[in-house]
Amino acid sequence: MNCQVVQENLTFYLYDELGAEERAAVEAHLGACTTCARAAAELRRLRALLDQRALPEPSPELLVRCRQALEEALDREAASWRALVRSWFVVPPGVSALRVTTALTILLLGFSLGWTLRPRAGSPATPAGRAESAPWVGADLANLRISGISQVAPDPQTGAVRITMDAERQVTLEGSLDDPRIREVMLYAANRYNNPGIRRDTLEVLRDQGDNPTVREALLYALRYDANAGVRLEAVEAVQGIAWDPDVREALLGALRTDDNPGVRAAVVNVLIEHADDEMLPVLEELASTDRSPYVRMKCARAARERAQN
Amino acid sequence: MDGACLELIHRVPGANPQLDALEERALIRQAQRGDRGAFEQLVRKYEGSVLRLALQVVRSEEEAKDLYQESFLKIYRALGRFRFESRFSTWVYRVVMNVCLDHLRRAGTRREVQAPAPAAGSDPEPVEFFQTVAEERPELDPERALQGKEVGRRIRAALARLSPRERLVFELKHYQGMKLRAIGEYCGTSEQTVKNCLFRATQKLRAELKEIV
Numbered sequence: 104m105n106c107q108v109v110q111e112n113l114t115f116y117l118y119d120e121l122g123a124e125e126r127a128a129v130e131a132h133l134g135a136c137t138t139c140a141r142a143a144a145e146l147r148r149l150r151a152l153l154d155q156r157a158l159p160e161p162s163p164e165l166l167v168r169c170r171q172a173l174e175e176a177l178d179r180e181a182a183s184w185r186a187l188v189r190s191w192f193v194v195p196p197g198v199s200a201l202r203v204t205t206a207l208t209i210l211l212l213g214f215s216l217g218w219t220l221r222p223r224a225g226s227p228a229t230p231a232g233r234a235e236s237a238p239w240v241g242a243d244l245a246n247l248r249i250s251g252i253s254q255v256a257p258d259p260q261t262g263a264v265r266i267t268m269d270a271e272r273q274v275t276l277e278g279s280l281d282d283p284r285i286r287e288v289m290l291y292a293a294n295r296y297n298n299p300g301i302r303r304d305t306l307e308v309l310r311d312q313g314d315n316p317t318v319r320e321a322l323l324y325a326l327r328y329d330a331n332a333g334v335r336l337e338a339v340e341a342v343q344g345i346a347w348d349p350d351v352r353e354a355l356l357g358a359l360r361t362d363d364n365p366g367v368r369a370a371v372v373n374v375l376i377e378h379a380d381d382e383m384l385p386v387l388e389e390l391a392s393t394d395r396s397p398y399v400r401m402k403c404a405r406a407a408r409e410r411a412q413n
Numbered sequence: 414m415d416g417a418c419l420e421l422i423h424r425v426p427g428a429n430p431q432l433d434a435l436e437e438r439a440l441i442r443q444a445q446r447g448d449r450g451a452f453e454q455l456v457r458k459y460e461g462s463v464l465r466l467a468l469q470v471v472r473s474e475e476e477a478k479d480l481y482q483e484s485f486l487k488i489y490r491a492l493g494r495f496r497f498e499s500r501f502s503t504w505v506y507r508v509v510m511n512v513c514l515d516h517l518r519r520a521g522t523r524r525e526v527q528a529p530a531p532a533a534g535s536d537p538e539p540v541e542f543f544q545t546v547a548e549e550r551p552e553l554d555p556e557r558a559l560q561g562k563e564v565g566r567r568i569r570a571a572l573a574r575l576s577p578r579e580r581l582v583f584e585l586k587h588y589q590g591m592k593l594r595a596i597g598e599y600c601g602t603s604e605q606t607v608k609n610c611l612f613r614a615t616q617k618l619r620a621e622l623k624e625i626v
């Protein structure tokens with residue numbers, strides 16, 4: 104080994120990254136060449152100097168904070184679109200992605216049309232001229248960064264629901280409301296999604312599903328907590344269609360007392376009139392004089408009067 | 414390569430006792446089916462070395478926490494695609510390395526924007542850079558402590574001048590004692606590339622620190 108080769112290898116020699124042969128050659132050279140020996144000594148001093156840097160030890164407090172932050176992030180993750188789509192398209196262990204693909208019959212419709220994903224088995228007809236479809240496996244889809252939902256539309260002819268989402272490409276999920284996975288996406292859209300228009304559309308689709316306990320819960324949730332008055336209004340309308348029970352009654356009375364939108368409160372009174380009972384009477388009478396909106400006061404007064412007459 | 418990782422884990426306070434391979438495999442499968450508890454056990458195994466590396470490359474505990482969270486969130490999201498074709502530890506560290514590299518790249522851009530390279534002869538340390546990093550252990554001798562602090566400051570400034578990849582390779586090699594081959598696997602590059610990185614990093618550090626070596 105000549106001096107140049109040795110000096111190029113000094114770093115690796117000192118970091119113990121040379122093979123036995125090279126190592127021996129370097130050592131032999133260092134024993135005979137003062138120039139290279141000096142270079143090696145300098146590198147050793149550099150190493151020793153760098154060792155003086157104090158490495159911060161993770162403190163137990165930091166570890167706890169990290170774990171907590173991660174846990175919160177995982178919670179958010181579990182409630183995200185990504186998680187929903189993943190739960191839909193997750194490839195069960197032991198099942199090949201290909202089989203899942205066949206079961207879902209994923210179909211590429213073209214660039215602007217986005218994807219149609221049919222969760223039902225069977226092969227829908229491929230529109231002529233758009234047949235250059237490479238099936239998309241679930242794993243890829245689960246990785247989409249879904250940025251929004253652009254449409255939730257029922258198909259009156261088939262009874263299927265089409266959910267169009269904006270991702271890196273547009274994605275459409277299509278399926279029957281009987282399909283629990285479709286319902287899951289819908290419920291998510293109804294309660295969590297941050298576009299009120301979509302939440303309202305979703306509720307509208309869900310209205311006919313009020314017998315389903317989860318749907319029913321989603322409707323009441325929207326009625327109580329949705330930030331958008333239009334969505335709450337839609338929820339009030341939808342609640343009309345579901346079986347009357349104490350939960351519904353409580354949710355409606357709660358909305359009547361606390362909803363800050365007079366339109367929503369007025370709609371609530373309309374529903375309550377149909378189900379008014381004696382216990383409700385004092386509430387209606389009270390609100391007939393205290394509600395901030397004259398219109399709602401009037402409606403409450405009329406409802407109370409009607410109830411009192413029956 | 415595993416030797417290096419395990420050694421790191423042993424140094425972590427409160428870390429989980431290491432899982433054997435079979436146990437880990439079972440946990441991965443459970444986690445892939447959505448079992449959060451299983452995922453958290455996997456996190457416990459790797460969090461110590463992840464956090465230690467994070468603290469080495471960032472400016473503050475807060476940022477280290479972000480790296481920790483980002484790393485494990487990425488692992489969580491990608492876990493379904495882990496097919497047991499490589500070692501799980503390699504797969505995990507690959508994600509972590511990418512998160513760290515991204516961070517170093519972003520930090521580099523930020524620093525360029527905030528603080529243009531100082532003119533020759535002026536103080537070479539980017540002022541805001543290490544202010545919030547955990548301070549060195551207090552020394553009894555105040556003069557030595559002062560000296561130690563100064564040296565530490567110079568070292569960190571020199572490290573901060575390495576390219577993101579050189580920095581990461583150097584941190585892993587010098588401070589964590591990993592083998593270059595393992596580093597290559599973790600960074601998804603060849604051993605030769607890693608070798609070149611280590612060589613360049615050492616050259617740069619020697620130039621930066623020649624006055625105090």
Ligand SMILES: [Zn+2]
Pocket residue numbers: 105106107109132136137138139140
């Ligand atoms: Zn020589």
